[in-house]
Amino acid sequence: MPLMPSLQQRRLQCHMVYMLTDAALLFASFMLSAMLLGLDGFSTQTLLVPQIILPVYLTIGLYNGAYSLNALSSRTFSVSRSLGALVMAAVVVTFITFYTRSAETYSRSVFTLGVGASAVLMAVGRVALRQFVRWRCGVAVINQLVIDDGGPSISLPGAFHVSAQSFALVPTLSDPNALDRIGMVMRNADRVVVSSTPERCANWSIILKGANVDGEVVDDNVYRLSAQGARLDGGRGLLQVSVGPMGLRDRLQKRALDLFVAGSACLALLPLFILVALAIKLEDGGPVFFVQRRVGRANRFFPIFKFRSMTVNKIGRDGSQSASKDDKRITRIGKIIRSTSIDELPQLLNVLRGDMSLVGPRPHATGSLAGDKLFWEVDPRYWERHALKPGLTGLAQIRGYRGATDREEDLSLRLTADLEYLRGWSLWRDLWIIVATFKVLVHDKAF
Structure with missing residues (x-):
């Protein structure tokens, strides 16, 4: 059992409370300002401005740190960044309305008074919400x-x-x-x-x-x-x-991509899953899936799923014996699904479970060898590659570094690519690797 509860969801809750409070105070400020000026605070004209300012404010706030870890832990930082985002949003809206000649659609007095009231109420709100953050996440906000x-x-x-x-x-x-x-x-x-x-x-x-x-x-x-x-x-x-290679926003983007693509792929490939499962079962009556312990994120073990491609009594559970060309352990169906990478498709379930990602360093078995050495004996930096979730594919795979590791150099090339991926992650790079993977699904090292 973990020593401490996870604070990630609690921090997300605090960020959501900050966003909802900012939005509520923004609308309340403009409504009160209109009423003070003798206007209808619930009119479409009054509510139009906060509707325009809010998405601009939230966008700027997400990028300037108004909804960051520092904003949760520091009142001063939180207030300064939220006010900075508000001022920038007001400037952007003013600029847009000036060039579109739409300023006549709302009262300038309400706009000015509303922005000023929003600044005051948001600052007070950020200070007051610090107690909520302390209650949910503690003094330090982090474990x-x-x-x-x-x-x-x-x-x-x-x-x-x-x-x-x-x-x-x-x-x-x-x-x-x-x-x-x-x-x-x-x-x-x-x-x-x-x-x-x-x-x-x-x-x-x-x-x-x-x-x-x-x-x-x-x-x-x-x-x-x-x-x-x-x-x-x-x-x-x-x-x-x-330091963790990805921030909160990056992790959310990567997880959203994983769930969307893996979920869609599982639905689209369900007929293929059924056909392959039947073929494996009919050939020798053994289990459809091969489950093996692999090393995942933070060097923790997880069970990886693959379609079984070898005879039941000759499967290497620790991965110490890699498959080779004309390997006698591989079944007839196994040759087909290995050469087309179909045997790897059940790992989409690992992605949905959260054990793996679509893109990342490939997970290895604990007994995997490069030449005569275990992987971590070749280069101690090997363990650094586990800072991210393992992936179905990765930078090493699209560069052709896959298959058996008969030499130490085979591992070194993969490790270099994996560490390069960790240092330069981006959502667009993940998409590019996914697209590039389709070009290497069938390869000469798939045996």
Whole structure:
């Protein structure tokens, strides 16, 4: 069980309350302004202006930080950014109405008084809502976790403190089970600070980089850890070794794309699913799906689904034996579905479950080998690729880096592409990779 509850949905609720409150105060300000000037506060002419200003204000607010994590944690930041968005929205509406010559459709006095009243009420509303945020998310608004692994003591207000020894947390890069345990302890954490002995700092650094959190290590050796930043907190020097690769808006966009495409694909491909399932069942009577444990986001295990393409008693559950050309384990139906990548289609269910994404680093089995070495033995940066959800396809796949990894170089090429994808994510890049994937569905390494 996680040590702390997830605050992501609660923060989303707070953002929605901020938006609804801003909208309500904007309309109320213009209605009251019209009434003070002896006009009908409920008339179409009065309500037209806030209807125009609101979408402009919300758009600017989403980009200038009025609905960001900083806005939830700081009254000053929240008020300043909301007022800045309001002023910019008023300027944009004034500019539009001037050039469209539509200013005569509303009262300039109501517009001026309404914008001024909105600024006052919104500022008061943001200050008052801080109590609501504290109630829903706590003082820090984020979940902070401090892991004591034998390093200098550090105290962070409101943070969860755990002892690595008491929780049997061992930062070893050669044991996926140990990494899974650490991932479970860090589940729902937004920020993790590790206080470790110097010889274990490097391992903690790699683990945090793949944990999809803001990770910091209490250590002064910036060069050896390739730290991204440094700061002081609790009387100690903290080195930032990782940061989540995607913000809230990016994660929402990516998840929306996943649900839309995966859901539509499952409905469209349902007849094909049924035909393949019947063919597999009729051939040898074995199970339709092959389920294997793979390493996913934050180095945590998840079950991956595929259409079974090998005989039941010869399937490698740990992935230590990759399929090869003319592999005797592959069934007749298996050859067809593997050569066309149809065997991968059940992973759309993993996408709908939230285990995977459409685009991301491909998930690997714990026993996968590159040459004679396990994947993480080839390059310790391997664990960093798990900062995002694994994908059905990815940058490495469309570049042709797929199939068996007979050489260490085969993994290195994929790892380089995966880390490049993590550093430069965008929604348009995901769409481009999805389109490019159709060109490589049938390939000479599909055996």
